[in-house]
Amino acid sequence: MSADCLFCKIVAGEIPATVVHEGERTLAFRDIGPQASTHVLVVPREHHEDALALATDAPGLLDDLVTAAGEVAKSEGITESGYRLVFNTGPDAGRTVFHAHLHVLGGEQLGLFGRV
Structure with a gap:
């Protein structure tokens, strides 16, 4: 845990969030500034700065x-x-x-994102 990290404080229950899923190592809650009808953040319960650190330290x-x-x-x-x-x-x-956090976006037609 990082003492000054917003998501660590949410995981610890120090800051309220609308939790939609709990796992042993993860927590998922609604984004407070949604970019789609469904916008949920999935975070690891332990602190990792970003996706690369997460993949490197805890694949x-x-x-x-x-x-x-x-x-x-x-x-x-x-x-x-x-x-x-x-x-x-x-x-x-x-x-x-x-x-590190993973956005889950959906519930509506999303705009094109890059080229496939």
Whole structure:
């Protein structure tokens, strides 16, 4: 845990959040500034600064985040219509909380994102 980390404080129950899924190593809660009808953040319970640190330091935990994101999508009823999983890494990506977190976005038609 990091004493000054917003998401660590949410995990510890010091700051309220609308929790939608709990796992042994993960916690998922609604984003307070949603960018889609469904916008949930999935975070590891332990502190890792970003996705790269998470993958390097605890690769199995990265799997747990993606699995939890799938459970969130299922419980939110967006598995059939589709959803997007996003990690923002670094200031140019718009990241403001330096605790690895995976965005689950869906529930509506999302704009095109890059080229496939």
